[in-house]
Amino acid sequence: MSALRHASDLSQTALSEKLKRAFVERAKALGFDMVRVARPDSTPLAPVRLQAWLDQGHHGSMDWMAETAERRASPQALWPEVRSVILLGLNYGPTEDPLAALALRDRASISVYARNRDYHDVIKGKLKEVAGFLAVRAGSDVKVFVDTAPVMEKPLAEAAGLGWQGKHTVIVSREFGNWLFLGAIFTTAELPADAPERDHCGSCRRCLDACPTNAFPAPYQLDARRCISYLTIEHKGHIAPELRPGIGNRIFGCDDCLAVCPWNKFAQAGREAKLQQRDDLAALPLAELARLDDAAFRARFSGTPIKRTGRERFIRNVLIAIGNSGEPRLAREALALLDDPSPLIRAMAVWALGRLAPGEVAALADGRRESETDPDVRAEWRNVLADTMETIP
Structure with a gap:
């Protein structure tokens, strides 16, 4: 019986890996530059850090951060059925020095991310399409998030291996630097998790x-x-x-x-x-x-x-x-x-x-x-x- 169970587990693992490879291929075909998977319980310190940040008042007038803290604390708190969290990154890197405009005092400096179409619109459409692909292939339920729900994308992105949260709290990628839009897909499908990324900031400040x-x-x-x-x-x-x-x-x-x-x-x-x-x-x-x-x-x-x-x-x-x-x-x-x-x-x-x-x-x-x-x-x-x-x- 144990041998049969072991063989069954190996077969299921192979199917999950095959499903993940197909998903990654599809996501990259749609324009995503990075695709990684994290376990829903991969950010155990996030709730404590979030609460400390809120207690210090560092959220300012963003009252929704405090109001949704309980659901924001972990993926399972937001959706108990979730089994895998997929993090996707889309490169929006600038072609020129984004700080050059600061020297032009009679002109306006606008952040790089805002010089494109609204990223919510760009990413959400792509996420819905690739999430639909997963739902059909895996027969699973999915939920899509792009900075519009109480999801702690950055700790999850670090746990999934997209990058690490730098000293400025933003995700830093070895491949794309500081220029990644993040999106998340929660799914009931069991997908192999990726290794987390370690901090590479060192003594730099x-x-x-x-x-x-x-x-x-x-x-x-x-x-x-x-x-x-x-x-x-x-x-x-x-x-x-x-x-x-x-x-x-x-x-x-x-x-x-x-x-x-x-x-x-x-x-x-x-x-x-x-x-x-x-x-x-x-x-x-x-x-x-x-x-x-x-x-x-x-x-x-x-x-x-x-x-x-x-x-x-x-x-x-x-x-x-x-x-x-x-x-x-x-x-x-x-x-x-x-x-x-x-x-x-x-x-x-x-x-x-x-x-x-x-x-x-x-x-x-x-x-x-x-x-x-x-x-x-x-x-x-x-x-x-x-x-x-x-x-x-």
Whole structure:
């Protein structure tokens, strides 16, 4: 009986390996660059680390992270029937230095990932197709996730061997550097798991030192409340004055910690990237962006992740970049937005004017401060006027 059982186990293993090979072949034919498998119980430390991060308040205003912590803790908590977790990576590596735009102070720097079609749309369609292939071949149930459900993709990607979480908490791949979009497929099929990837960061801390706003309190820890990507994309309110100068001209996301990683020199970025970057999203003039109304904003960024933030947050970011530009000629763009319907925009227009045209602030404040009904905008006027008085000899 034991010999028969052993033979049966060997046969089942062979079938699982054959199924996995067919799946990987299909996924790569659809454009995925990396495909690995992890066991559902392969990230036992993730729940503890997640809770510690939440307890420190490092999630900022992303309340859904705390609300879904229990389901996010492990794949089985989200779907008890899961037997295998497939992690897939899609290369979006840039063809040029993503930090070059930072030197163009009158132009906008947009994160590499946002210079393509919205990755949710790109990857989800591919994931659904390859998941359907698996469901038919294995007769199994499947669930597809692309950053839209409480799934801890990065620890799972490390456990599956796609890469390791660097000191900046982002997945680093030996083949593709820091430039992988991640997707996950949960399945009831039993697939052979891959070996986890070990940490290759060593003593390097370039990513930590590159952060303009000191968002890393320690290696492997990110305080989202100071992260430019969080501030310019997720954060809906006013950005703290002490963080604004560090944002520079980054109006949507930040690539600094990714781009300085030494592992990028081994990446196949650019040469084999499956996503075509839009040239019209590189180094856009800040003056042009500041003039976008809601309809023009939606049309300009249709199909990109930028559109999801809405005009209000976007123009807030543009005004911060204008205030950091050191270009007095851009003061007129801030002046034109002093009466915008959005208090968030009006407040940042005041701040930008204070930076570019401090000598004109007092005259501009006459009449506006008294008629302003929003307390945050009034506070910006007070702060700018106070700063102006301090700079007058």
